[in-house]
Amino acid sequence: MELSIDKLVYGGDGLARLPADEKGRGKTVFLPYVLPGERVDATLMQNRSGFARARLNKVVTASPDRVEPKCGYFGRCGGCQYEHASYSAQGRFKVEILRETLRRTAKLELACEIELHVGEPWHYRNRTRMRVLHAPSFALGYFRADSHELLAVERCPISSPLVNRGIAMVWEQGRASKVPSSVHGVQFFANQDDSTLLAELFVRPQSGGAEVGVFAQTLLAELDAITGVVIFATSPFEDESRQKAPLSSAHDERSTVVGNRSLTYRAAGRDYRVSGGSFFQTNRFLVDELVEVATAGAAGQIALDLYAGVGLFTVPLAAKFDEVVAVETSPHAVADLQYNVGGNVKAVRATTEAFLEKQAAQIKADFVLLDPPRAGLGEKAAAALCRTSAGMVTLVSCDPATLSRDLRLLLESGFKVAKAHLFDLFPQTAHMETVLQLVR
Numbered sequence: 243m244e245l246s247i248d249k250l251v252y253g254g255d256g257l258a259r260l261p262a263d264e265k266g267r268g269k270t271v272f273l274p275y276v277l278p279g280e281r282v283d284a285t286l287m288q289n290r291s292g293f294a295r296a297r298l299n300k301v302v303t304a305s306p307d308r309v310e311p312k313c314g315y316f317g318r319c320g321g322c323q324y325e326h327a328s329y330s331a332q333g334r335f336k337v338e339i340l341r342e343t344l345r346r347t348a349k350l351e352l353a354c355e356i357e358l359h360v361g362e363p364w365h366y367r368n369r370t371r372m373r374v375l376h377a378p379s380f381a382l383g384y385f386r387a388d389s390h391e392l393l394a395v396e397r398c399p400i401s402s403p404l405v406n407r408g409i410a411m412v413w414e415q416g417r418a419s420k421v422p423s424s425v426h427g428v429q430f431f432a433n434q435d436d437s438t439l440l441a442e443l444f445v446r447p448q449s450g451g452a453e454v455g456v457f458a459q460t461l462l463a464e465l466d467a468i469t470g471v472v473i474f475a476t477s478p479f480e481d482e483s484r485q486k487a488p489l490s491s492a493h494d495e496r497s498t499v500v501g502n503r504s505l506t507y508r509a510a511g512r513d514y515r516v517s518g519g520s521f522f523q524t525n526r527f528l529v530d531e532l533v534e535v536a537t538a539g540a541a542g543q544i545a546l547d548l549y550a551g552v553g554l555f556t557v558p559l560a561a562k563f564d565e566v567v568a569v570e571t572s573p574h575a576v577a578d579l580q581y582n583v584g585g586n587v588k589a590v591r592a593t594t595e596a597f598l599e600k601q602a603a604q605i606k607a608d609f610v611l612l613d614p615p616r617a618g619l620g621e622k623a624a625a626a627l628c629r630t631s632a633g634m635v636t637l638v639s640c641d642p643a644t645l646s647r648d649l650r651l652l653l654e655s656g657f658k659v660a661k662a663h664l665f666d667l668f669p670q671t672a673h674m675e676t677v678l679q680l681v682r
Contacts, residue, residue: 244302245271247280250335252343252642254323254672256280260294271296274387275317275326277305278335307331312364313399313670320387322400322670329363333666336674340642340664347646350653356662359535361527363669367401368436368526371429372409380416382409382428400670402526404436404467411465415457422457424449427476431516433507434526439467440505442518447475451498458500470502472518504578509533512557515581519574521551525667533558535663536636536677542608546632548594549613552578553587559611560587567605569597594619598626610635618644621651628655635680640667645676656682 245258256276260268269289273296276282281303284296301308311317311325324332337356344350375381375392383395396413397406408430415421427444441461445454458471475496497518504517510533516522523529536555541562550556550568552575560566566587570576576591583589590597594614599622610632612619618641619627627635628651635657639645653659657680665675 243284243286243296245273245282245284245296247276247278247282249278250339252339252672258282258284258296269294273298274323276301277307277327277331280305280308305331315393315395318386319383319393319395320385320389321398323672325670329360329669332363332669333358333360333664336666337664340674340676343642343646344649347643348649348653350646350649350659352659352662354659354662356664359528359531359663359665361525361531361666361669364399365402366525366527366667366669367398367405368433369429369431369522369524370398370401370405370409371427371442372412373427374412374416374421374425376421376423380413380419380421382412382416401430402432402436404432404439405430407465408439408441408468411461415460415464420457420460422453424454425457431505431518431522432526433505434509434529436526437467438469438505439465440502440516440518441468441471443471443473444476445473447477447496455498455500462501468501469505470518471500472503473498473500474519509554510558514552514554514557515578516552517574517578520572520578521575523554523667525665528665528667529554532638532665532667532675532677535665536611536613536638537562539679540609540611540634540636544605544607545609545611546602546605546607546630547611548597549615550579550589551575551613553582555611555613556583556587559609560584563609567607569594595623595626598623598630602626602630605630607632608634611638612636613638614644614648616641616644619648624648624651628652628657633682637676637678637680639676639678640673642674642676645678649678652680658682 247256247258249257251257255272255274258271262268271294275298282301283299286296288295307328309328316325372382373392381394383393386393424445429442431440504515507514507516510530537558543564545559545563545566547556547568550570556568569590571593580589660681661679663677667675
């Protein structure tokens with residue numbers, strides 16, 4: 243059938259409609275790799291009671307925003323959704339999606355403009371994690387689009403040049419049968435100028451310890467930029483999409499280190515220690531601007547930095563406040579946080595929800611900064627945040643859906659959105675980073 247694409251929705255799909263029937267307006271159809279205003283030939287793949295899904299066959303009438311994808315894996319790899327759109331159009335689409343998501347879920351009609359912050363559209367990622375398969379032959383790659391099957395990938399154009407050198411080296415070792423069969427995942431993390439690389443290996447517990455150590459030594463020897471290899475013993479789930487990296491875990495996974503456990507990352511004029519298993523922002527071109535915007539206008543006696551990580555926002559806040567309380571649950575990140583901050587920062591290892599419910603009411607904070615994971619704050623933490631004394635809150639979010647859900651509770655408690663920023667930290671993908679400044 244032929245379909246006309248009305249708009250893009252969060253996640254990367256285009257939205258079209260089936261012809262109207264006796265029940266009224268036609269059913270909504272979602273399909274990937276299309277652009278607003280296009281007329282496309284598509285095949286219906288799923289037809290459910292409330293919506294349908296389709297597969298793109300060919301573009302009949304193309305949008306002027308359509309470009310030729312630069313990556314040969316695009317359309318098969320699940321990592322990118324927007325390579326067929328010009329970079330200027332990607333930003334425009336994301337602003338529209340954010341505004342509509344806030345309108346629909348948070349019931350918020352923004353009174354201010356959404357300021358868009360863009361950077362380099364390629365080679366921006368300082369971190370990538372890839373899966374490893376050993377049978378029927380060695381393969382290193384990402385999930386295929388809409389599946390949990392491995393797509394073998396030898397080069398990733400959104401990852402930094404040094405990360406790509408790491409990927410190429412693992413492929414070389416794999417083809418030579420030098421990657422131990424116990425290794426089921428590899429992660430590379432590069433510093434700000436792409437000169438130093440930290441590698442992480444994810445291995446099945448109680449298997450091949452000696453040979454994994456030899457492989458780690460080989461990585462150090464084959465690529466001088468690698469200064470350390472951190473080995474985590476993890477058990478892949480049968481459904482490997484559920485496997486969490488250490489940086490998203492509150493548990494202290496067992497690890498072995500060959501070389502250095504951490505690297506130094508310079509951001510916003512400051513040096514941060516970032517260890518294997520610790521989270522850090524992945525866009526190497528926009529992190530300084532993100533820090534500047536997220537902490538702008540904040541000053542006073544006490545600030546809370548929730549989901550603090552290694553202290554990316556904590557350190558600049560400490561220069562503006564008499565005291566900063568930084569809360570983080572990951573043991574890996576907390577150790578780095580304590581190393582990175584100064585004497586006027588109190589680092590607390592706790593979940594944000596537990597901390598807010600037990601202590602926030604006693605701490606008379608002037609300002610709160612939150613940078614939660616994709617799951618967002620949640621109802622309990624959002625409600626507890628509303629009970630704090632803070633007159634200004636900056637909310638950094640990587641998911642507009644959970645942001646809108648949490649924001650609705652904050653708006654009901656009296657907060658208003660004073661400024662809105664969208665950082666395109668993830669070009670070529672449907673992901674976006676939002677920074678909202680709330681006041682009451």
